[in-house]
Amino acid sequence: MTRILVFNIFFWMPIISFAQLYSGVVKDATTQESIPYATIGLYKETVLVDGTSSNERGQFQIKNNKEATHIEVSFMGYEIYKILISEILDYQNMNVVLQPSKNELNEVVVQAERTTTQLKIDRKIVNLGTDLQQSGATALEAFDQISEIQTDLGTGSLSLRGSGNVRLLINGKPSAMNSMELLDQIPASSIQRVEIITSPSAKNQADGLSGIINIIFKKNINQGLNLNLNSSVGTKRYQVGFDGNYNTSIVNFRLQASHGERRMDSKQWIYQKYANGNTRDFYAPHDFNGKVTRVTSGLDFFFDEKNELSFEVSYTHDFHSFFNDTYYTNVTGRNDYLYTRNSSHTHKTAIYNVNYRRKFSEDGHFLELDYNVNDNKNILPASDFEDDSFLFDEEQSNKNNLHALAIDYTVPSEKITIEAGTSWNHRKLTSFNNFVPSGGIAVNDIFNYKENLLGIYGLTKFKTGKLNWQTGLRYEYFSSNSDNTMNGQTTDLSFSNLFPSIHLSYELTDKNTLNTGYSKRVSRPNFNHINPFRMGNQYFQWNANPSLKPEFADSFEVNYQYDGEKLNLSIDTFYRYRTDVIQWLQVINDEGVRIVSFDNVGKRNTYGIETNTHYKINSFWNTQLSANYYYSKAKQPNITWTDLYSSNIILKNTFKICKSITTDITYTHVPKRQDVFSQTQPRNRFDLAARANFLDNRLTASFRIVDVLDNNLRKRKLVLTNVVQNETWRFQSQTFGWMFTLNYKLFQNQGKTRNRKQRNYNHGGAIE
Structure with a gap:
């Protein structure tokens, strides 16, 4: 087991080499608010050389040692931003401003094909896609498809890392019901993401020895x-x-x-x-x-x-x-x-x-x-x-x-x-x-x-x-x-x-x-x-x-x-x-x-x-x-x-x-x-x-x-x-x-729109 782990870590860990660093922030031209999860692509003519996405604060970073001609930045509802490498004045402090699209788009329904896991400094975020076999499933049944959460569909027990001492939150807040009855009454289709916080920061309430499971519901704020x-x-x-x-x-x-x-x-x-x-x-x-x-x-x-x-x-x-x-x-x-x-x-x-x-x-x-x-x-x-x-x-x-x-x-x-x-x-x-x-x-x-x-x-x-x-x-x-x-x-x-x-x-x-x-x-x-x-x-x-x-x-x-x-x-x-x-x-x-x-x-x-x-x-x-x-x-x-x-x-x-x-x-x-x-x-x-x-x-x-x-x-x-x-x-x-x-x-509302995030308060909740 030790040899396998060492091999996995060092095989997939690329050798750090000299490369050009491109970094900056993506913002809305009208509101000057940052745009999270925008797509940044580095191109050589028409060939994509490298790419990344902006983080929650609109910041991005690409380190590349290959030849490139220009950068393209795109996000749904905005015009594509394109700039030549030769025109960039400061590679490490790029200010990318996206203009809202002037063309009225036909409706597009985007649904993630698979569940993605995002690793943050103090938590793991599971963004639920459509591959969790959610057909008529409850939240407890959906959890049964997430390996980091251990469940028992017969008893309704819930544990993290071998311990049932888990703090369960709904939108950052507790419920007065026990976890089995609560999870059995929540349709899996209503869940946007699940935060698995096995190493909570000081911001979170200190209850829950093995960690916190925070269920974030979907909240529609579309125009x-x-x-x-x-x-x-x-x-x-x-x-x-x-x-x-x-x-x-x-x-x-x-x-x-x-x-x-x-x-x-x-x-x-x-x-x-x-x-x-x-x-x-x-x-x-x-x-x-x-x-x-x-x-x-x-x-x-x-x-x-x-x-x-x-x-x-x-x-x-x-x-x-x-x-x-x-x-x-x-x-x-x-x-x-x-x-x-x-x-x-x-x-x-x-x-x-x-x-x-x-x-x-x-x-x-x-x-x-x-x-x-x-x-x-x-x-x-x-x-x-x-x-x-x-x-x-x-x-x-x-x-x-x-x-x-x-x-x-x-x-x-x-x-x-x-x-x-x-x-x-x-x-x-x-x-x-x-x-x-x-x-x-x-x-x-x-x-x-x-x-x-x-x-x-x-x-x-x-x-x-x-x-x-x-x-x-x-x-x-x-x-x-x-x-x-x-x-x-x-x-x-x-x-x-x-x-x-x-x-x-x-x-x-x-x-x-x-x-x-x-x-x-x-x-x-x-x-x-x-x-x-x-x-x-x-x-x-x-x-x-x-x-x-x-x-x-x-x-x-x-x-x-x-x-x-x-x-x-x-x-x-x-x-x-x-x-x-x-x-x-x-x-x-x-x-x-x-x-x-x-x-x-x-x-x-x-x-x-x-x-x-x-x-x-x-x-x-x-x-x-x-x-x-x-x-x-x-x-x-x-x-x-x-x-x-x-x-x-x-x-x-x-x-x-x-x-x-x-x-x-x-x-x-x-x-x-x-x-x-x-x-x-x-x-x-x-x-x-x-x-x-x-x-x-x-x-x-x-x-x-x-x-x-x-x-x-x-x-x-x-x-x-x-x-x-x-x-x-x-x-x-x-x-x-x-x-x-x-x-x-x-x-679709034709008036001025703003880049609003789906607002879910996440302080850490009340007493469980």
């Missing part, structure tokens, strides 16, 4: 009246929705709505053998029925070139029901019996957001203020029966209210950029538990919880030669208090901490980049750890622990990326050191119920490597190989295994059959995984997808088959001190899906 219709139908599911906007250049109105329903069935076999010789087996089929309705509207005001104000309101109604029969057999000391639990979840979430951005004269100089309110209500009733005899009714409900206020200020200069900001986050949670046993007296208990987090950060960015530096320091003060009427228990916690970060990026050449970074992270005890009212079931229960301490992690990483014309290669390595690890501790009682609690248990060292290679074999065939491996050494008592490991491999081949038809074949292999208490056996899966475009790309039809061979079983062995449990889970892995998308622009 005129635009409408995008989409629908999908598949195995026991359907979804319909639309996305529209009306932009007069001064005011932009946005409206999105979707409704989807999905059913799913799964089967689980569990076999328990106790140390004393007792046994218990159970077979548990599950039926799931769910429906989600989402509505989002927004107003963007562009008062002038320097002031922008946005309002947004969204509402989600998510309902799903569960019907679980558990057939108990081979139970020591009693006859076989049937246990039934009928339950449902209702989640109602309203989100309100206001954002103001003030631009100053210099490009990149701005002040931004963002306020977000997340109001979430949940109702979780359940009824339990044994052999058709009623046992009890239980209902848990909670009101979860989050407020997040943040201010950011950025000041650029010729040599250094300074960023500073502050944030205040507040959560108020009230949980109710109502228990009514058969023939007994109803019991009602309440859990109240409040949490506040104040954060202040400073960040500097500067460049010395080819080396880019980013250093930062963050201060956070955290406090929380709670009371529980069930046992009269109260908590009053407060923590004050500093979190440094440093990142370096070295541009070996215009195609080779080397990055390294360090960040300190924390996992504090929150309501998930100390709330006693969490819905379980007949074989799984939670125990709260209000005595937890914070867990800290120091993370180091190094990554290399090569971006060539045909080959894209990235290699990431990291090391993470965790102290006072907040560990799931498990025990199975005499009734066969697995009881999970949390405690601070020892230390852990984690190492890992991630590789991603994309190669364009020819004009119609692209192939991508992604692989990762993570290893941890757990220095923790009272666990079964101290050597922990996990990995996965994804091989994707995309074929362009003709101009309008593309197919995708994906193979996924998940090798054996070992955790502190369990071992999961290897799994394999083949996925197929096809896409066809019609009506000048306005209409898109996609078809997807997940798990063609229908053999993606999850087999796990759980080893505890008093019992060994073998599990087989056959969830609804094989699915078929169709998706239809229609894009239509009713008319």
Whole structure:
């Protein structure tokens, strides 16, 4: 493995030679705003010699040692800029000004053929193309196609670099729902990009030991009246929705709505053998029925070139029901019996957001203020029966209210950029538990919880030669208090901490980049750890622990990326050191119920490597190989295994059959995984997808088959001190899906337009 890595790095790392450097900035002639992602081409007569794209600030750089005659700069909606090499006065300070096109263009719908990954100094950005097999897929299913994110479609678990301690954000902000339910309600077609932040800077809130996953939704601000219709139908599911906007250049109105329903069935076999010789087996089929309705509207005001104000309101109604029969057999000391639990979840979430951005004269100089309110209500009733005899009714409900206020200020200069900001986050949670046993007296208990987090950060960015530096320091003060009427228990916690970060990026050449970074992270005890009212079931229960301490992690990483014309290669390595690890501790009682609690248990060292290679074999065939491996050494008592490991491999081949038809074949292999208490056996899966475009790309039809061979079983062995449990889970892995998308622009505004970016505030969000 070491030889292969060394060969990859040095084979693709070109030798630095003497060459002419061309650099500058691309701007709009009317507004003088920078133009990101413009195309810069270096030509010798009519032959393209070299090329690049401008960055987010419109800056570009080309280093070339070949003969050239002129440079061409182009961007959609602008006239092509052309200048002879002999006419350039200053090669390193070119000021390229593009004139808006005077010709009215026919509508062109551009859709990325493949997903692209952009490596930044402190994060990896996955811009979703059409090759993620999104036909009717949810966000969780889309994540399953990204090798850097580890998911389990059966359990809905989510992890980065072998750890499930992940901070999940939506447009830079948190959700009050857990990750499984949240990702299951988001259509993959609504996602523009995913930011994978494994080495967060001081600008980001310090929660999330393994990093941050930030989902950025699509936001339409195109001129005129635009409408995008989409629908999908598949195995026991359907979804319909639309996305529209009306932009007069001064005011932009946005409206999105979707409704989807999905059913799913799964089967689980569990076999328990106790140390004393007792046994218990159970077979548990599950039926799931769910429906989600989402509505989002927004107003963007562009008062002038320097002031922008946005309002947004969204509402989600998510309902799903569960019907679980558990057939108990081979139970020591009693006859076989049937246990039934009928339950449902209702989640109602309203989100309100206001954002103001003030631009100053210099490009990149701005002040931004963002306020977000997340109001979430949940109702979780359940009824339990044994052999058709009623046992009890239980209902848990909670009101979860989050407020997040943040201010950011950025000041650029010729040599250094300074960023500073502050944030205040507040959560108020009230949980109710109502228990009514058969023939007994109803019991009602309440859990109240409040949490506040104040954060202040400073960040500097500067460049010395080819080396880019980013250093930062963050201060956070955290406090929380709670009371529980069930046992009269109260908590009053407060923590004050500093979190440094440093990142370096070295541009070996215009195609080779080397990055390294360090960040300190924390996992504090929150309501998930100390709330006693969490819905379980007949074989799984939670125990709260209000005595937890914070867990800290120091993370180091190094990554290399090569971006060539045909080959894209990235290699990431990291090391993470965790102290006072907040560990799931498990025990199975005499009734066969697995009881999970949390405690601070020892230390852990984690190492890992991630590789991603994309190669364009020819004009119609692209192939991508992604692989990762993570290893941890757990220095923790009272666990079964101290050597922990996990990995996965994804091989994707995309074929362009003709101009309008593309197919995708994906193979996924998940090798054996070992955790502190369990071992999961290897799994394999083949996925197929096809896409066809019609009506000048306005209409898109996609078809997807997940798990063609229908053999993606999850087999796990759980080893505890008093019992060994073998599990087989056959969830609804094989699915078929169709998706239809229609894009239509009713008319195009003929007035003055401005080069506006799609505005998504990205401070780092509120408390998760």
